[in-house]
Amino acid sequence: MPKTYDEHEAEQHQPLATGSPQPEGELLPLRAPGVGDPVVDxxxxxxxxxxxxxxxxxxxxxxxxxxxWTADPVHVRTATVNxxxxxxxxxxxxxxDVRYTG
Structure with a gap:
């Protein structure tokens, strides 16, 4: 079944992290986006x-x-279309050339 718009948007808000959950105190390995890919810091x-x-x-x-600028990868995720x-x-x-009339 195809994803709904809300499911797609929720997926876009996930950090670019891969792998299974790590024990507390360990960092997840991050997958870097491609050069030129839009992201949000x-x-x-x-x-x-x-x-x-x-x-x-x-x-x-x-x-x-x-x-x-430079950013910590854990604070960066893929930017949504919106x-x-x-x-x-x-x-x-x-x-x-746009004029507003009332």
């Missing part, structure tokens, strides 16, 4: 793209330009 609440890894941290860049759209809308410039 939960510690900052920012949508960005994965650019690589160095010294145990992931290098991310904002989707729509700006300063790159998050990518909202981020694009936040950075979109209003059309110059």
């Amino acid at each position: 939960l510690s900052r609440g920012i949508v960005g793209t994965y650019q690589g890894a160095a010294d145990g941290r992931w290098q991310l860049e904002p989707l729509h330009g700006g300063e790159p 998050e990518r759209i909202r981020d694009g809308m936040r950075h979109a410039e209003p059309a110059a």
